[in-house]
Amino acid sequence: MEKSHSKHEWRANTLPAMVMVGPVTLVLLFLVVAPLIFVGIMSLCKTDEYYNVVYDFTLVNYAKLISPDYLKIYLQSLLIAFFTTVICILLGYPFSYIIARTKSKKKTLLYMLVIIPFWTNSLIRIYGWRTFLGSSGWLNSLLMLLHITKEPVDMLYKTGTTILGMVYCLIPFMILPLYTAIEKLDTSLLEASSDLGAKPVKTLFEVIIPLTSSGIFSGSIMVFIPCLGYFFVSNILGGGNTDVIGNLIERQFKSANNWPLGAALSIILILVTLVLVKIYQKLGGDMDSLGV
Amino acid sequence: MGHIVELENVNKIYGTNHVVKDLNLTVEEGEFLTLLGSSGCGKTTTLRMIAGFEEPTEGSIKVEGESIEEKEPFERDVNTVFQSYALFPHKTIFDNIAYGLKMKKVPKDEIKERVKEIMKLVQLEGFEKRYPSQLSGGQKQRVAIARALINKPKVLLLDEPLGALDLKLRKQMQLELKRLQKKLNITFIYVTHDQEEALTMSDRIAIMHDGILDQLGTPTEIYESPATKFVATFIGETNIFDGMVSLVNEDDVQVTIENGFISGKAEGFRFGEYITVSVRPEKMKYSDTHVHGFSIVGTVKDYVYVGSVIKCIVALPNGNELKLERLAGQSLPEIGSYIYPYWEKEDAVLIHSRENSIFEALDNITLA
Structure with a gap:
């Protein structure tokens, strides 16, 4: 009796649960957890003189990472990420506000303007920017055609160019959480604020921004973190002058062929990310809005 | 002020x-x-x-x-x-x-x-x-x-x-x-x-x-x-009768409705116009015999007790229902008995019906 009952329960509850969750668990286990452990192990390995990985425990890779050259790039990477985030907020907030407050068909159109670029590979879009900004690109041709400048303006391979590319790639991640937060905002609160004598600017700072800070917050996290790793943007638009942490990792795995060092850098980047997310959570951020 | x-x-x-x-x-x-x-x-x-x-x-x-x-x-x-x-x-x-x-x-x-x-x-x-x-x-x-x-x-x-x-x-x-x-x-x-x-x-x-x-x-x-x-029905409970003015004698107005005729007192109404009569349940009275100016008869259908008052539901021959209200303890007719509902003529509110616009339009045509 007891046994058949438990068998029945297994069939009713455990089996369906396993069927549903099983495949995802396997995928995560083999494609996320196992590689991560492998990266962790590799970061603690040595290399021989030909840069072959030798499975011998060492902390030398981590020791290398605190050299001033690396520290300079961490700082540069954090600054690029910071400015990218700030620009994304400044550009994304008014746009999100407009989408969230627009009614009817226009809203879908504006929303699609944010989503559609996602359907093209970001690498191609970044190459597009290089063509557009290059010395014989459209923008320079246009400027010369209009006699605004005599010679092509050097626009590529600057920190600003990299930030531009980063903003371009990452702004949807700012707009979407902002949109969600602004749409939830109760219009009667804005009316109440105005009713009580607040001019629009006051209402913005007293009511709108404080009540949508969760969106600003999660958007910032979702822009800041990928920005540390988007090496291709800095490769294509920054021409090697504006490295982010992602570039260091890429270089160790490819041209330098020093996998253990690359692994150690990856671990550092993961730790930075975890710390930022932890801070976000501590400050009362909503994990759901990060898609975690 | x-x-x-x-x-x-x-x-x-x-x-x-x-x-x-x-x-x-x-x-x-x-x-x-x-x-x-x-x-x-x-x-x-x-x-x-x-x-x-x-x-x-x-x-x-x-x-x-x-x-x-x-x-x-x-x-x-x-x-x-x-x-x-x-x-x-x-x-x-x-x-x-x-x-x-x-x-x-x-x-x-x-x-x-x-x-x-x-x-x-x-x-x-x-x-x-x-x-x-x-x-x-x-x-x-x-x-x-x-x-x-x-x-x-x-x-x-x-x-x-x-x-x-x-x-x-x-x-x-x-x-x-x-x-x-x-x-x-x-x-x-x-x-x-x-x-x-x-x-x-x-x-x-x-x-x-x-x-x-x-x-x-x-x-x-x-x-x-x-x-x-609208105001009559929206504010409080009332009995509404839609009909046509069938007799005007100074401020005495008799109105023909589906179930007979009723009366009220008001000025400014004329023979033949559409009219709505509103009588509050607490103003309604009843009698065992015919009352001058009223010809409607109804059957007592039910009582509803609402705290201190009792509502008496009276069904008219065409199925419409009237409400009479009495304080608890006052005498009431038995369920199933026939009564002659009426009211003091002053207690009825007479309202010009909106349908008179058609009536007036026709009037203007004849004048023209």
């Missing part, structure tokens, strides 16, 4: 939807005026136009004689209590109430003083540091009222402020609001769909129906002499 708010020929049209039609309304200083009507009648839109959240399509709105249609809500000396309270969830109760004064850049010490005073007035002392989510519905309501009143507005607009409260609390708040209004002597414009609430609280009631102001008057006027069929 002067006119504090004047609406002149105010119209509001959304696309093809004519929400407020040619509204003329004058609000006296210090009065408690209620805009009453069912949902979609334009009462909330009217309130929102006074507050400045909506612009009238046509017409002018004046506060103390000054046109305000062009003014933004933050430039108007009126304040609103919202149906949903609209308290700022990220601010404490103190900061919520102080908001209006802060915007006017009132010195901090004075703000403290005035907030303290108003919180005492609405019995919210000790709640300064709490957040709106930590309060009950009734307490939030008080905060919303305090937040608006602290600005000493010329007019306080209230949009169904008690709608979300349970019955007992609502009754209590009705009295409290009335007390506050009397004490502070501020003009209240109050929107509700609850006719009982309107009768309890108001100095005057404006009844709106389909965007039109049907009647404006004191609760007694509106109850005793409704101007339209």
Whole structure:
């Protein structure tokens, strides 16, 4: 009796649960957890003189990472990420506000303007920017055609160019959480604020921004973190002058062929990310809005 | 007492939807005026136009004689209590109430003083540091009222402020609001769909129906002499008879209805016109025999006990039902017995029917 009952329960509850969750668990286990452990192990390995990985425990890779050259790039990477985030907020907030407050068909159109670029590979879009900004690109041709400048303006391979590319790639991640937060905002609160004598600017700072800070917050996290790793943007638009942490990792795995060092850098980047997310959570951020 | 708010020929049209039609309304200083009507009648839109959240399509709105249609809500000396309270969830109760004064850049010490005073007035002392989510519905309501009143507005607009409260609390708040209004002597414009609430609280009631102001008057006027069929049915319970004037003898009017004829007293009615007669259940009488001027007969169908009164349902031959109301303990006819319902002619309210427009149109054609 007891046994058949438990068998029945297994069939009713455990089996369906396993069927549903099983495949995802396997995928995560083999494609996320196992590689991560492998990266962790590799970061603690040595290399021989030909840069072959030798499975011998060492902390030398981590020791290398605190050299001033690396520290300079961490700082540069954090600054690029910071400015990218700030620009994304400044550009994304008014746009999100407009989408969230627009009614009817226009809203879908504006929303699609944010989503559609996602359907093209970001690498191609970044190459597009290089063509557009290059010395014989459209923008320079246009400027010369209009006699605004005599010679092509050097626009590529600057920190600003990299930030531009980063903003371009990452702004949807700012707009979407902002949109969600602004749409939830109760219009009667804005009316109440105005009713009580607040001019629009006051209402913005007293009511709108404080009540949508969760969106600003999660958007910032979702822009800041990928920005540390988007090496291709800095490769294509920054021409090697504006490295982010992602570039260091890429270089160790490819041209330098020093996998253990690359692994150690990856671990550092993961730790930075975890710390930022932890801070976000501590400050009362909503994990759901990060898609975690 | 002067006119504090004047609406002149105010119209509001959304696309093809004519929400407020040619509204003329004058609000006296210090009065408690209620805009009453069912949902979609334009009462909330009217309130929102006074507050400045909506612009009238046509017409002018004046506060103390000054046109305000062009003014933004933050430039108007009126304040609103919202149906949903609209308290700022990220601010404490103190900061919520102080908001209006802060915007006017009132010195901090004075703000403290005035907030303290108003919180005492609405019995919210000790709640300064709490957040709106930590309060009950009734307490939030008080905060919303305090937040608006602290600005000493010329007019306080209230949009169904008690709608979300349970019955007992609502009754209590009705009295409290009335007390506050009397004490502070501020003009209240109050929107509700609850006719009982309107009768309890108001100095005057404006009844709106389909965007039109049907009647404006004191609760007694509106109850005793409704101007339209809508007002008669909307305010309190009543018996409605639709018919045609079949006999006019000075102010004595006899009306033929489906079940016979009835009588009332009123001037300005003429033979042959369509008419609606309204008689309150408590004014209804009955007899065992025929009464002069009345020919309707009914069967007593049922009794309903409503506390101190008993309602008697009488079925007419065509299936329509009448209601008679008696105090408990008074004698009543037996169920199943035939009675002759009647009333004192003065107790009937005679209302010109809207269908007369056809009648008048025909009249004009013959004249032409």
